[in-house]
Amino acid sequence: MNIIVKQPESPEELRQYFDLRWRILRAPWGQPQGSEKDDIEDHCFHLIAKHNNQTVGVGRLSYNSATEAQIRYMAVAEDYERKGIGRMVVRYLEQQAINSGISTIVLHAREPAVGFYQRLGYHLEEKSYVLFDEIQHYRMTKSLMA
Ligand SMILES: CC(C)(COP(=O)(O)OP(=O)(O)OC[C@H]1O[C@@H](n2cnc3c(N)ncnc32)[C@H](O)[C@@H]1OP(=O)(O)O)[C@@H](O)C(=O)NCCC(=O)NCCS
Numbered sequence: 001m002n003i004i005v006k007q008p009e010s011p012e013e014l015r016q017y018f019d020l021r022w023r024i025l026r027a028p029w030g031q032p033q034g035s036e037k038d039d040i041e042d043h044c045f046h047l048i049a050k051h052n053n054q055t056v057g058v059g060r061l062s063y064n065s066a067t068e069a070q071i072r073y074m075a076v077a078e079d080y081e082r083k084g085i086g087r088m089v090v091r092y093l094e095q096q097a098i099n100s101g102i103s104t105i106v107l108h109a110r111e112p113a114v115g116f117y118q119r120l121g122y123h124l125e126e127k128s129y130v131l132f133d134e135i136q137h138y139r140m141t142k143s144l145m146a
Pocket residue numbers: 024025073074075076077080081082083084085086087088108109110112113114115116117119
């Protein structure tokens with residue numbers, strides 16, 4: 001499968017980027033369009049994974065400090081799960097972090113995604129917050145110094 005991972009650039013790529021976030025991470029819990037964005041989007045690094053000109057995976061890197069970054073809003077379209085797309089997006093986000101001098105990545109994984117991040121070398125730290133009264137999150141970290 002020919003997957004291209006890139007930053008969203010055109011208005012259509014940006015639309016597809018936020019739309020996939022919303023469809024996977026917000027719509028199933030009845031959340032309105034717009035709820036998939038926060039107020040730091042302009043300061044983040046965004047990636048899309050494309051197949052046949054359609055966005056099938058997304059992810060975002062934000063910067064917590066000069067040495068720590070955070071991965072958020074990882075989502076892969078249902079028909080494309082378990083094909084290595086999530087791994088590709090995380091790897092590209094990690095490479096961007098390394099290029100920016102980041103030494104540690106933190107994230108808050110939804111409970112069903114903890115195993116995915118563990119496969120990619122993330123260490124389970126502790127329970128963190130509960131989203132929409134039902135989605136338990138777990139704080140996970142990875143050192144990029146190895
Ligand atoms: C979690 C998610 C991003 C994973 O993306 P994906 O493209 O399906 O994952 P990949 O195919 O790249 O999987 C990489 C590895 O993790 C494993 N894996 C993937 N999802 C997993 C899961 N939920 N639990 C355990 N292992 C998982 C794969 O089997 C693969 O293992 P391998 O190293 O043996 O090949 C995707 O399933 C998704 O969007 N889920 C719904 C939204 C979500 O929960 N996002 C995360 C919010 S924190």
